[in-house]
Amino acid sequence: MAHFTKATSVKDWLNQRLAVEKLEKVMASEYWIPKNINFLWAMGMVLVITFVLLLVSGIFLLMYYVPTTAEAFNSVNYTIMREVDFGWLWRHVHGVAASVVFLIIYIHMFTGIYYGSYKKGREMIWISGMLLFVAFSAEAFSGYMLPWGQMSYWAGMVITNLFSGGSLHADGLVEWIRGDYVPAQAFLGRFFMLHVLLIPVAILGLIGLHFGALRIPHVNNQDGEEIDFDAEAKKYLDGDKAGSKVMRFANDFMSKDMMVVGVYLVFFFYLVFYNYGFAMDPVNFDPADGLKTPTHIYPEWYFLWSYEILRPFNIDLGLILFAFAQVIFVLLPFLDRSPNAIPANRRGKAFAIWFWLMLANMIVLTAMGKLPPAGIFSQIGLVSAILFVVQWIALPFITAREKKV
Amino acid sequence: MKENSRRGFMGKAFGAVAGVGAIGSLVAMKKTWDPLPSVKAAGFTTLDMSIYQEGVMVTEKWRGKPIFVLKQTAEMLANAKKNPKDIERLVEVDGSHYMVCIGLCTHLGCIPAFREAKNDFKCACHGGEFTASGNVQKVPPPRGFDIPPFKIDGGKLVLGEVGPEWQSMKDNGVTL
Numbered sequence: 001m002a003h004f005t006k007a008t009s010v011k012d013w014l015n016q017r018l019a020v021e022k023l024e025k026v027m028a029s030e031y032w033i034p035k036n037i038n039f040l041w042a043m044g045m046v047l048v049i050t051f052v053l054l055l056v057s058g059i060f061l062l063m064y065y066v067p068t069t070a071e072a073f074n075s076v077n078y079t080i081m082r083e084v085d086f087g088w089l090w091r092h093v094h095g096v097a098a099s100v101v102f103l104i105i106y107i108h109m110f111t112g113i114y115y116g117s118y119k120k121g122r123e124m125i126w127i128s129g130m131l132l133f134v135a136f137s138a139e140a141f142s143g144y145m146l147p148w149g150q151m152s153y154w155a156g157m158v159i160t161n162l163f164s165g166g167s168l169h170a171d172g173l174v175e176w177i178r179g180d181y182v183p184a185q186a187f188l189g190r191f192f193m194l195h196v197l198l199i200p201v202a203i204l205g206l207i208g209l210h211f212g213a214l215r216i217p218h219v220n221n222q223d224g225e226e227i228d229f230d231a232e233a234k235k236y237l238d239g240d241k242a243g244s245k246v247m248r249f250a251n252d253f254m255s256k257d258m259m260v261v262g263v264y265l266v267f268f269f270y271l272v273f274y275n276y277g278f279a280m281d282p283v284n285f286d287p288a289d290g291l292k293t294p295t296h297i298y299p300e301w302y303f304l305w306s307y308e309i310l311r312p313f314n315i316d317l318g319l320i321l322f323a324f325a326q327v328i329f330v331l332l333p334f335l336d337r338s339p340n341a342i343p344a345n346r347r348g349k350a351f352a353i354w355f356w357l358m359l360a361n362m363i364v365l366t367a368m369g370k371l372p373p374a375g376i377f378s379q380i381g382l383v384s385a386i387l388f389v390v391q392w393i394a395l396p397f398i399t400a401r402e403k404k405v
Numbered sequence: 406m407k408e409n410s411r412r413g414f415m416g417k418a419f420g421a422v423a424g425v426g427a428i429g430s431l432v433a434m435k436k437t438w439d440p441l442p443s444v445k446a447a448g449f450t451t452l453d454m455s456i457y458q459e460g461v462m463v464t465e466k467w468r469g470k471p472i473f474v475l476k477q478t479a480e481m482l483a484n485a486k487k488n489p490k491d492i493e494r495l496v497e498v499d500g501s502h503y504m505v506c507i508g509l510c511t512h513l514g515c516i517p518a519f520r521e522a523k524n525d526f527k528c529a530c531h532g533g534e535f536t537a538s539g540n541v542q543k544v545p546p547p548r549g550f551d552i553p554p555f556k557i558d559g560g561k562l563v564l565g566e567v568g569p570e571w572q573s574m575k576d577n578g579v580t581l
């Protein structure tokens with residue numbers, strides 16, 4: 001048996017049993033962060049905080065929400081919004097956070113693309129990040145079903161229909177997913193379970209994986225410089241703090257992170273109190289009605305770009321391109337054939353154009369996805385969707401020809 | 406060596422037990438998600454076809470889905486007769502012709518709206534359009550409205566039961 005001595009302090013007592021000091025070093029004070037980074041590197045922490053906001057507000061909503069088709073709508077719109085003291089606060093925090101989390105995820109992703117943070121040993125960070133994106137998308141969708149309003153019902157209908165696979169007519173699969181011919185009690189019950197248990201647990205596991213993937217390569221920096229973390233850490237610990245290229249995660253880098261988080265939270269609660277409307281679709285304030293489709297069915301803003309890729313084509317091609325759009329980002333580390341892992345603007349014209357065009361095109365797709373599918377908007381949407389696919393197909397060729405900088 | 410082969414055997418034995426257990430659990434999980442018997446049993450609706458008026462679109466309900474019933478006017482019928490793809494979709498009861506369809510867009514399942522002025526259906530979701538007999542007139546929908554299984558019973562139509570007329574529609578690829 002291991003040898004324990006009489007503890008000299010609470011800390012010593014814990015140290016002997018849990019090695020808390022060592023743990024603190026490994027996780028925080030001797031987890032090294034490059035100095036040469038900017039506020040965009042705080043987005044990861046902003047995401048963590050937003051996830052906590054979702055978790056806490058969700059726990060409070062869960063205490064009054066009733067997952068039955070008869071009562072779900074009222075339990076949200078009446079009980080939580082009118083009866084429960086501060087119920088509106090949890091609902092608005094949850095709704096706004098669910099929307100804003102995607103804005104931050106997109107910023108986080110495009111930061112990663114811009115600085116080449118998915119290359120040279122950082123592939124697993126990227127892949128785990130994309131899995132988080134998928135898990136968050138599933139979480140957002142399942143959560144959207146819960147108020148059982150018109151948009152819940154019809155988004156549920158349309159999205160589950162995607163699984164029939166177009167001409168494959170896998171209607172049995174669709175009915176299996178729903179547990180009924182149409183979204184009804186069985187459907188609401190299982191999506192409720194997914195939203196409050198299975199997907200959050202998966203997200204927690206994936207966040208663990210994401211952080212684990214960061215450990216060995218460490219975070220990238222503004223110049224894509226390859227840093228010898230052991231040597232720089234030694235320099236720092238030997239007293240040359242100014243000369244070292246790295247600093248401690250806690251409390252040194254954390255204080256910067258938390259500064260950004262502070263600014264973010266002011267913005268976030270401004271939205272929660274004064275501008276929550278964007279996160280609450282007015283159509284979803286009508287109870288679900290299986291015999292009446294709303295005039296326009298559109299997803300929340302963060303799914304619009306991929307929805308727009310589905311829309312202009314016949315069902316089979318639309319589904320194939322939609323699936324393509326969903327998975328293609330995961331493959332980025334393998335489609336980018338260039339030896340450079342530096343900011344996009346310094347990698348030569350071709351990739352710089354590719355990057356900014358991709359960003360701009362996704363904004364255009366998002367805008368077109370919101371507009372009714374008619375006239376000029378249909379055409380712009382079609383061109384944008386084709387451009388999106390072409391850009392991804394072109395990526396390996398453009399990057400393979402890139403010169404080492 | 407002997408130790409190793411014993412451990413190897415134990416490993417394989419456990420693998421076999423775990424494999425059977427895993428398959429069993431997957432079957433149970435799959436079946437737990439199947440539609441309940443009560444859901445399946447509630448799948449029949451009877452329509453009295455004599456109450457419909459020509460040219461007036463009525464929405465009925467079957468298995469939670471909207472069913473479009475449109476008694477064809479003389480003009481619609483004349484149009485439909487010009488095209489075998491149209492006429493074969495219509496259901497004849499007591500000498501009148503009806504379009505009886507599942508009112509869900511075959512693209513992704515929105516409910517198209519009937520446009521009286523044009524005598525056709527328009528889906529607001531992605532802009533698909535259907536004729537008065539239920540065929541596609543504008544993509545993305547891949548095919549005309551699906552026709553629910555039906556049985557003609559005198560002047561009535563039983564939805565959910567398979568009659569010879571529906572069976573022949575299915576065999577001829579008129580509906581899925």
Ligand code: HEM
Nearest residue numbers: 041043044045047048109112117126129130132133219220
């Ligand atoms: C809510 C979900 C997520 C959380 C909580 C999260 C959290 C974090 C944190 C704390 C960091 C380290 C600090 C930083 O560099 O910002 C990080 C880095 C990173 N994340 Fe995420 N992340 C999430 C989703 C994603 C997604 C969707 C992607 C895109 C595929 C992604 C890709 C990356 C990359 C490439 C890095 C490394 C950045 C660098 O080395 O400079 N993450 N993440």
Ligand code: FES
Nearest residue numbers: 510512513528533
């Ligand atoms: S659901 Fe009708 S056109 Fe897409």
